[in-house]
Amino acid sequence: MAYQGILHRYGQLLDLPAHTQPVSLLEGNTPLIPLPRLGRELGCELFVKFEGLNPTGSFKDRGMTAAISEAVGRGAQTVICASTGNTAASAAAYAARSGLRAIVLIPEGKVAMGKLAGAVAYGAEVIQVQGSFDDALSLVVEITQKTQIALVNSINPYRIEGQKSAAFEICDDLTHAPDWLCLPVGNAGNITSYWAGFKQYNQLKASGLPQILGVQAAGAAPLVLGHPVDKPETVATAIRIGRPARGEQAIEAAQESNGMIIAVSDAEILSTQRILASEGIWVEPASAAGLAGLMARTATGEFDPRGKKIVVVCTGHGLKDPAIVTESFKSPEVIPATYLALSSLILK
Numbered sequence: 001m002a003y004q005g006i007l008h009r010y011g012q013l014l015d016l017p018a019h020t021q022p023v024s025l026l027e028g029n030t031p032l033i034p035l036p037r038l039g040r041e042l043g044c045e046l047f048v049k050f051e052g053l054n055p056t057g058s059f060k061d062r063g064m065t066a067a068i069s070e071a072v073g074r075g076a077q078t079v080i081c082a083s084t085g086n087t088a089a090s091a092a093a094y095a096a097r098s099g100l101r102a103i104v105l106i107p108e109g110k111v112a113m114g115k116l117a118g119a120v121a122y123g124a125e126v127i128q129v130q131g132s133f134d135d136a137l138s139l140v141v142e143i144t145q146k147t148q149i150a151l152v153n154s155i156n157p158y159r160i161e162g163q164k165s166a167a168f169e170i171c172d173d174l175t176h177a178p179d180w181l182c183l184p185v186g187n188a189g190n191i192t193s194y195w196a197g198f199k200q201y202n203q204l205k206a207s208g209l210p211q212i213l214g215v216q217a218a219g220a221a222p223l224v225l226g227h228p229v230d231k232p233e234t235v236a237t238a239i240r241i242g243r244p245a246r247g248e249q250a251i252e253a254a255q256e257s258n259g260m261i262i263a264v265s266d267a268e269i270l271s272t273q274r275i276l277a278s279e280g281i282w283v284e285p286a287s288a289a290g291l292a293g294l295m296a297r298t299a300t301g302e303f304d305p306r307g308k309k310i311v312v313v314c315t316g317h318g319l320k321d322p323a324i325v326t327e328s329f330k331s332p333e334v335i336p337a338t339y340l341a342l343s344s345l346i347l348k
């Protein structure tokens with residue numbers, strides 16, 4: 001049968017209430033792309049789980065199909081979220097699909113254009129907050145406690161349930177869990193979901209457990225520093241978060257899996273974004289953090305990838321944040337429309 005989305009494929013493994021009414025854009029089922037060249041350099045078997053290929057361009061769709069399906073079933077009319085961008089676009093799309101009103105709060109001036117455009121295109125009411133993502137999330141929590149408006153941030157447990165599906169897919173594709181899973185950590189919903197998913201699948205199918213490498217940006221690394229960061233700063237806007245809602249669970253996932261949470265610099269994130277692009281995979285900056293962490297620790301000798309099977313999660317598509325590439329690029333050469341001009345330029 002044709003693919004019908006993650007609730008259809010994995011619904012029995014997700015803890016969702018009986019009133020849930022599936023709203024799907026056929027999210028999930030993303031490819032696990034081998035990186036043989038880089039894998040050879042590192043001496044490991046390396047794969048990218050390319051979550052940028054979800055319907056709205058990020059993994060957020062896996063959790064959003066679950067959260068919106070539950071909200072619809074409970075009779076919600078309006079959903080709200082705080083977002084660094086991708087949650088906004090995803091909430092907006094799934095709300096549009098089901099005829100709900102969507103309100104999204106974003107930190108003023110700090111959301112990449114491709115994400116903001118998505119939220120607007122899908123018809124969400126977008127509000128800029130003079131503050132950080134964390135400030136916006138506090139407002140969302142308060143208004144959903146005082147009204148019937150449904151919260152669809154990853155504090156919502158159904159988001160976590162839906163996002164477990166990525167771990168199931170990886171185990172199904174490899175026939176077992178990888179040795180390591182490397183991924184960016186912002187609000188820490190995704191690392192929480194992966195660990196829960198791998199544990200559940202291991203109990204069910206003895207698929208094994210990966211060690212988890214969670215990677216934050218150095219300017220927004222509360223879980224590495226051990227305290228909240230009041231003014232988080234990084235080019236990786238999707239993980240520009242100073243008070244992760246699921247910080248404790250992220251640390252648990254790292255500890256229980258015998259993994260770790262580390263930080264990488266913006267320069268490392270951007271150079272890794274280019275390395276991925278050189279393998280044909282263009283991701284937004286935050287999405288390069290997992291591989292950046294793996295490569296940084298391998299370079300210092302603190303991590304030995306040799307002989308391992310490693311999956312890096314690339315959480316969002318490069319098209320979300322084109323400015324980060326075009327800004328650092330000189331604009332393309334301009335030539336007259338003649339064969340002579342073209343040939344003398346490229347046939348040197």
Ligand SMILES: *Cc1c(COP(=O)(O)O)cnc(C)c1O
Pocket residue numbers: 058059060086087154184185186187188189190191238239284286287315316317
């Ligand atoms: C949301 C997001 C993250 C961070 O995920 P958390 O669950 O908040 O830790 C990383 N990368 C991208 C592209 C995202 O959209």
